[in-house]
Amino acid sequence: MILYFSGTGNSKLVAHRLAALMQEKIYNLEQGAPPALHKGERLVLVAPLYFWTLPSIVLEYLAQHQQLNRHELHLVITCGGALGAGASLMTRQGRRLGFHEIYVHALVMTTNYIPLHRIQRPETARKAIDAALMKLPEVADKISKKQGAPTSIFLQRGLPLAQGMYDRARHTRHFYVTVRCIGCGLCEKDCPVQAIQLLSGSPKWIKPQCTLCLRCVHHCPAAAIEYGRSTVGKVRYHPEKLFSIEQDTQSKEV
Numbered sequence: 001m002i003l004y005f006s007g008t009g010n011s012k013l014v015a016h017r018l019a020a021l022m023q024e025k026i027y028n029l030e031q032g033a034p035p036a037l038h039k040g041e042r043l044v045l046v047a048p049l050y051f052w053t054l055p056s057i058v059l060e061y062l063a064q065h066q067q068l069n070r071h072e073l074h075l076v077i078t079c080g081g082a083l084g085a086g087a088s089l090m091t092r093q094g095r096r097l098g099f100h101e102i103y104v105h106a107l108v109m110t111t112n113y114i115p116l117h118r119i120q121r122p123e124t125a126r127k128a129i130d131a132a133l134m135k136l137p138e139v140a141d142k143i144s145k146k147q148g149a150p151t152s153i154f155l156q157r158g159l160p161l162a163q164g165m166y167d168r169a170r171h172t173r174h175f176y177v178t179v180r181c182i183g184c185g186l187c188e189k190d191c192p193v194q195a196i197q198l199l200s201g202s203p204k205w206i207k208p209q210c211t212l213c214l215r216c217v218h219h220c221p222a223a224a225i226e227y228g229r230s231t232v233g234k235v236r237y238h239p240e241k242l243f244s245i246e247q248d249t250q251s252k253e254v
Ligand SMILES: Cc1cc2nc3c(=O)[nH]c(=O)nc-3n(C[C@H](O)[C@H](O)[C@H](O)COP(=O)(O)O)c2cc1C
Pocket: 005, 006, 007, 008, 009, 010, 011, 012, 047, 048, 049, 050, 051, 052, 053, 078, 079, 080, 081, 082, 083, 109, 110, 111, 112, 113, 212, 213, 214
C-alpha cells in the first residue's frame, strides 16, 4: 500500500504516480485509520522532508497505528534541496516507532519552504518536477530490491538538534492574517491538524503548534496568510495548478 501525507501537493503527485506505476492502492493519511495490510505486504510512505525529519503529523499517525510497524517500511521523501542527513534521522525516527526494516528514497522536487527559500517560477518548477517524476521507475525498482539511501549512526545523533529546530519553527504564533483575507474559510477546512478556526470571519490559530506544512500560506486564494515577515511579498506555491494529479494517473484513493 502507498500511504501519503502532502502539505502542498508535491508528495501527493509522487504518491499517485508511484501508485499507478507500481499498481498499488493509495491512501491519504488525513482520511483516518489505514486500511488493513495483509501479512508480508510492504508499506510505502510518501511524505515531505521537514528539517531533515518526518513531519509531526506523520510521526503521530505512525505512533497511533502501531500495527503498521509489522511491515517493511519504504519512505519516499520529497524535498526541495537535498535529503542531507534525512535518511539517517528518519531511520532513527522509524526505529523508535518500532519499524525493523526501513528504506529511505529521496526525490528532489521544488521547495515550498517559503520562510527561507524563494518559490520557483511555474515554468522552472514544472521542469524540476518533471525531472523528479522521471526518476520514479528507478525509485520503484529500488523499492522492489530493498535498496534505500545509505545511513550513518554518527549522523543519527543529530536528531535532537533537527527536531528542536522543527519544534521551534512550528509554533503557530508565527502565523497571522492580513487585510487581504476574504473570510472564505479554506484555511480552516484544509488545515490537516485543525489548528485554524474562523472567528468573526477571520482565521485564528487555536493550537500552540501545527505540523508546519504551510498549506494555509500557499493555498490561500487571497495570499492573506503570512508566517512572520519572511513570507511577505513572496510568490506562493500550488503544484496542483501545474499538474492535474488524479486525471493524469489511473490511481484511485481507497
Ligand atoms: C517545514 C518545512 C521544512 C522543510 N525542510 C526541508 C529540508 O530540510 N530540506 C529540503 O530539501 N526541503 C525542505 N522543505 C521543502 C519540502 O520538503 C519540499 O518542498 C516538499 O516537496 C514539499 O512537499 P509537499 O508539497 O508534499 O508538502 C521543507 C518544507 C517545509 C514546509
